[in-house]
Amino acid sequence: MWTVPKPRYRSDASAEEEEVTVNIGGVRVVLFGDVLMRYPESRLAELATCSTQNSELISSLCDDFDPSRNEFYFDRDPDAFKCIVDVYYFDEIHIKNGICPICFVKEMEFWKIDQSVLDECCKSYLSEKEEELTEIANKVKVILEDMDVDRCVTRTQRCQRFMWRLMEKPDSSLPARIVAIASFLSILVSAVVMCVSTIPELQVTNVEGKQVENPTLEGIETACMLWFTAEFALRLASSPNKLRFVLSFMNIIDFMAIMPFYVVLSLTCLGTSSMMELVNVQQAVQALRIMRIARIFKLARHSSGLQTLTYALKRSLKELGLLLMYMGVGIFVFSALAYTMEQSHPETLFRSIPQSFWWAIITMTTVGYGDIYPKTTLGKCNAAVSFLCGVIAIALPIHPIINNFVVFYNKQKVLETAAKHEVELMELKSSREGQKVKKQQEQIVFYTGKKGL
Template sequence: MWTIPKPRYGSRGQGEITVNIGGVRVALCGDVLKRYPESRLAQLAKLAKCSSAQNEPLLASLCDDFDLGRGEFYFDRDPDAFRCIVDGYYAGQIHIRGGICPVCFVEELHFWKMEQGALDECCKSYLSEKEGELREIAGKVKAILEDAELERGATSGAGSYQRFQSFLWRLIEKPDSSLGARLVAVASFLFVLLSAAVMCAGTLPELQVSVGEDGGPGEARPRAEHPALEAMETACMSWFTAEYLLRLASSPDKWRFALSFLNLVDLVAIAPFYLVLALTYLGTASVLELARAQQAVQAHRGLGHCGWRQLFAQAIQQRPTELTDKLEATGVGWAATST
């Protein structure tokens, strides 16, 4: 057991109060408690100085019980967490000791009316990491509950279309739900790699072909991707398009799906390919200009795979500043290579 400092019941110091936290008695100096004047203990010490019958209702609102004759105030709280908080009054910063649940400690801070800004910097980072882990766990639990709700809806009086919709949603969006879903996820990932490889290979002059008519003297003929690369690119975009449409068709909430940020990114990544085809058919732009416009959006296509989309969302939540810096650097690289 511990005491900070050892209580003196016979001759109490000026402004000193004794608190009993879960059976552990601690004597506290009122001057030290003034470090955080808005805290529960500081308010208690201020009222204890001028104890009277009028102050008893206020004292009762600040503690679980009290004995004015002994000058002792009782709290049914965690003594280990309280020790960390008391150290903050003496040291100026609160440090979370090992073995204390961070969620419970935040509740203790709120009870004692202490701000999280009083925590040591290392403890602030520790709490942020734990809060992120808890949000991730909560998201997984929510996803499991949604899957269970879809499963119940698909098996309890639902028609064949609803059952097929639920099956298709799990097949495309839940890689861990079945062997078929894993195979679909692997296939999507392979198409992502193939699309990236085609994008890189299309920039090599050895794999480009000349298009259009001969230019004037000293002018080089325009060059475009090799037809074989275009065929592979078309196959990749056909897979991404089919995947997006199937996900949209099987989504339980189509408006929410369509307006989701990452799904909008998927749509923006797919749409330019068909814009290029339309402009080529209409003959409103040169092949070279269309190829450059298409290359400007090819880097987004990796987000078409559900696993890449989840990693991207986690990166935004956990490291927003670092991700912004990296995206800025990537944007400068794109601008340099496209000119």
């Protein structure tokens, strides 16, 4: 048993002796009526004002009532109730460690306490947990949609859902895993071919005497692009939401990786020779060929690690912004100092402050190409301070970024496990209900047959 301390101020003498005794999960608590009336719409305030003779009202407010001891019984969590009582004294509530915030919100709803009294730190913690529950619900929805392939109404819908799982869910079946591996290998082969085709020894000379790509490598690249095209078309055709598919960032990258191939092919095969001799057209073709590097980003579709790294960088935008701001200020200051200190040397390499930006960048990032370097003593001291500041600036945000990566990665693993556990519980519940219905049907058949005899 524990008793909430009496407040230092009292509203009146009659309320001072008014006590409300409640039993919360086996813990007996003595409260004072005038304190409870600070929130008159709460359940405890209603208990303090209700008459003990009104059994119907008391039964609606508590689980049980002992008239001999004038004690109200509640089958609730006593630890959560200790946090609830704080609102009557401090006008705010803090969620203690070890208490589920979602369950605590339900406790607040039971005791008729508004969520606005939660402290700001607890509100942010609660919103984070609600986001996690939303993510779990979305993952459960995706898993249930994958399990309902056979429940589709028409044959076309079943084929569409099967193709979507085949192209988008590598863990759904063995053929889907084979398709994912084939797509992954195609991306690697295409990237290797793009790099190898630039080696002069492997290039061939055409009729006009110009170096062009090897026909064998062009054939391999064409086969990879045909695979990418077929994969993109099948995914688009089987997508349940075409608009969301088209606006997805990764799908835009896939389209950008495919589109240059067909544009270049149309310019080279359908365009006239006079048109291809134009400088602007040649530059456009070269730019489109360079855009082929976008296909390497397709690896992120098949790598959960790259996806986690991308999300971690998004969550670390504040730290990265501080790093860029610090580096920008340092580059401006040290380049201006270097330009000023090196003007006394006759063979100075610092011709202007904007030109000195390049030196400051490669110095603060500890690259140091050596194409521009100070020659005076003060300039060398300035360079030493600049790369020391650069090392400190780069090292500071590393820990928060790594911590965000680890936290997000572990969080995703926990959410996936929770979603699978939720699906297993739903299946177990449905199987138990099915067994219960089957047992009831067997009993009906048994009693019906016995009655017929």
